[in-house]
Amino acid sequence: MLKRKIWLFILAFVLLALGITFWLMRRHDEVKYKEVLVLGHAGSGFLSPLNPFNPLPSNSMASLVKAMEENGADGVEVDVQMSQDGVLILYHDVSLESMTKAQGIIDNLQAAEVVGLKYTGGFFYDLFHEEEIITLEAMLQRFATYPELPYLHIDLRNHVASRHLYYAQTLLDMLRKYNYPLEKLVFISPNVQFLLAFREVEPAAQLMIDTAGDYEQALVEAKNNALQGICANGRDVSAAQVQRAKEQGLQVALFGGKSRSRIARMINMQPDAIQVDNVAAARQMLE
Template sequence: MVVLFFVYDAVRFSRKMHVLTSEQKNVQIIGHAGRAFFSPLNPFNPLPPNSRQSLLAALHEDGADGLEVDVHVSRDGIPILYHDETLNTMSEGKGRIEDLLADDVLRVAYTGGWFYDLFHDEKLISLEDLLREIPKQPEYPYLHLDLRSYNPSRNAFFAQSVMRLLRKYHYPLKKLSLVYYKPDLLQAFRDVEPQAKLYLDISGDFEKSLKTVLGNRLQGLVADGKHMDAAKMKLARYYNLKVILFGGKARNTIYKMILLQPDAIEVNNVKAMRAMVR
């Protein structure tokens, strides 16, 4: 029955989808935490977000133009990839990464429950683990760093730790986007690297968020595709802001985001989006 539903959904979608213009197709496809989140169906994904295999599969197998990763900084200044606020949710560890030493976090095993754990053996990795893989790509992929910090007193330390590592690997600034939901941490990155591209992760009141973006001279905004529409997009473009949308596993949802013509989509189903814009 489930298979029949997905076949019907695919046929219905193909009938209603109009041919995309070259302008609409000109959007960066960013793997949301790699292959995104645990998913039992359509697409089946047993890989944890931000895990090594998830990130590399999005690039090598799915055709992503880049990756969105969630970056914490350990107590001793090591940028580590993990999505949630605490390790309790998807790993065998406990607590916030920023309160722990890197040696106590790295190589901690991911867990998504018995079903998903049958299909993976992933452990937490550092941002440096990912950057070591980048030279193996034909060219640098776009890299969106979704910053995870919970202590404003560490802002300068956080920014210095991340930028020091990126400079070590000579990551081009034109391929980097730094994202946070408050301007204070983004300002700390500007202090360390004035040319960094800074984006506000917005939710709730769009006009209030827009004022924050403009008041802090940020380059753009990141928004859930479900909460964005043509009017909001037009307003952002009026102020020459870049727009990144995220989400989208179902083809219909991805298609609606593409029609809005954002600069990039951090998508939960890279393969489906790549098929639409190829």
């Protein structure tokens, strides 16, 4: 009898803990602002064991498709690198070692050495996918089948300054090939000179500086270089800072946000766009 009571107590405690955890995961401030674009951060975000569970590698085709076709994102943010032979590739990290069994950085490798590499996020996550590194063009081909092209925030990743202009020309040529409207494109980097290379190729390009942790300096750089926007981690900025940027005539994009509480806080700061790791939650909160 005593053992039975102990097991019932343990069961009740576990159920209570699960209930509290579930309540905390769904708890958030009232969303008072609705005019915001919801973009999938690198598709459906990054590997996560819960809240929500996400086994899909960032920038993979499955991650992008889930954000757009299952969860109803307005668009996606993607990380674009360029191989040594000028092929545009979707990949987030600096080195291939972090998410594949290969080594090196994409800038120094031929596309044939990178495209098709299997993602390896760890044994547990790898049970749920067979994703591989894809090109930007593969994503654009998928998007071309949609009734309307989605918004696209492009995080520019190039580690060779002498190739900034070549990268800009190559990327813009690819986007023009698929008739991507400039009003749906934003180019993002913490490197002002890299952004200005895009202006040289396309004067009407929307350029957004990544704050890289220094919001105030980014505001100065945006003003001095007549950039169109500012991109910041939603965890690190305040509503007052967002408002100040908008008063300066800048678009504001905030990234991050997996929990509902974080996403609600980001939305209520009234940015123009949020790049979130939990598109489904953001979309539900804005309905």
